[in-house]
Amino acid sequence: MPKLAFLAATAAAAAVLAGSSAIAQAPGKKTYINPIDIDYRYNFEQINDNASYRTGADPAIVQHKGAYYMFQTLADGYWRSTDLVDWQFITPSRWPFDSIVAPAAWSDGEKIVLQPSMMEPEAILSTTSPETGKLDFLVRRMPPLPGSVNKGPEEMKEGEIPPGPWDPALFKDDDGQWYMYWGSSNVFPLYGSKIAFQDGRLIYQGTPKPMLNMDPSKHGWERFGQDHCACWGPGRPSPSYMEGAWMTKVNGRYYLQYGAPGSEFNAYANGTYVSDSPLGPFEYAGWNPVAYRPGGFAQGVGHGSTFQDVHGNWWNSGTSWVGYNWGMERRIVMYPAKFEKDGQFSASTRFGDFPHYAPTTKVEDPESLFTGWMLLSYRKTATASSTTGEFAAANATDENPRTFWVAGANRPGETLTLDLRAEKTLRAVQVNYADYKSGIYADGPEVYTEFELQSSSDGRTWAPLARTEAPRRDRPNAYFELPAPVKARYVRYVHGHVGAANLAIADIRVFGSAGGKAPARSSVTEARRHGDERDATIRWKPVKGAVGYNVLWGVRPDRLTLSYQRWAEQGAELELRALNVGEPYWVAVEAFNESGVSRRSAPVRIR
Structure with a gap:
């Protein structure tokens, strides 16, 4: 294994690391964490000069022939996993020139169908061998939506619908009939239609129908703003957005899901309406929202997908909010879910951004996947080799992705050290980067992450803890499950490389146990x-x-x-x-x- 270039930065570090060969990840890695550890791509929706940032949103995850495929917004390809822990980026053989936004994806067992959001006719792709990246045209040019008009809400007549389909979802029922659902608006409903794929065409089988709409006057979680606190005046439409349709059929019941009230806040969530028919009528589920996480490090879980793993366990994915460079700066999260016998559908977000086990069998209680590894780094003292302005080292332990440490220079050998205040048992570490004046990029060989983690009991003698390994890739939310528990008081990050102009770390999160007693019961x-x-x-x-x-x-x-x-x-x-x-x-x-x-x-x- 080649040594990282930065190990030559100091003789002391080289001496510690020279004899190390046991810090590679154990081959049977069993846990994952949110936000998930993938090579998020740079977004070029520039807000001002030098503002580029990594982001991921609107995940459409499908299981196909024993593997999992994730498609998302503004990525130049997609990801594949066989265990829901390790994800490999796949560069496709063809891709829309403007990338894709909020895609629909569906596996019918033989092929995956991939449809981007669109406001004017575009192509729909398919693949029978997604692991290779080979994509073919299923539909070269979508037909216009029946009844679609390009008018403002106040100008539209009954039966007219806005352009689209934007934020689409695809669903193939047990009888072979295809359906499409779509919508992203604070005014218009979600729509649905029967469709068919015939001879390279998509055919709408009838006029699209409204399926459901929000009612924030009755559903508190559908209200806009941080903790649902945004207000609006009389006669004005709610700013809450309903978007991100997804259909799941369980025990003969149809769950039409949606994200609300907006991706820019902590309260972004997934909800559902339920019906006995794929085109309704749909009834609001009183136990909504399905997935909700307004607190913690990874806040928000709206606009995602629901899928079943190879063991029969259900999952609900979604979009978590970062929002420093722009409100739409985001990450991907994934939570274990369950359908009760009486039809209630819920995702477990309790300790949702702490390490969880990836199941290898059927699991009855989603909460049982929580490892019990507790956060050891919250508000702990952090010291850095250098700092830029007000971006102090203390920001790296505050559990807030919108505050961060910025090093004085992006150079090998920069360090960030956490003092856990006592020797504790370490089980896992997550390093979360931030994008501060990152510069303007194209994906290339320079966009990768490389660093070393070290541990110490006295702050003087350091031992290897974990490090990034080949092949090189970008890891904005790098997660390491340690191959064995480690006793340590200090954890040190030693920098190698990031593709950004600045080295910025939002949080280093250390998990394990302090070895004491759990708190007393509250009431x-x-x-x-x-x-x-x-x-x-x-x-x-x-x-x-x-x-x-x-x-x-x-x-x-x-x-x-x-x-x-x-x-x-x-x-x-x-x-x-x-x-x-x-x-x-x-x-x-x-x-x-x-x-x-x-x-x-x-x-x-x-x-």
């Missing part, structure tokens, strides 16, 4: 629903030594499917603004620290 002291039933105030008893809390709620006391992660310094109170009018709710709380998680409090009815 809910107030669960008061407001006059506006979409809102509630939740208060709980603070627990000594807690690092944070999970507020857990749901429509049944035995199904608290939704969660909001809070840090202890934020206080023991949460204004919850994601409830549905007319639905009953129960709430509980659990405390966590660096050693574990408390017992969950008794569920309390929100009244």
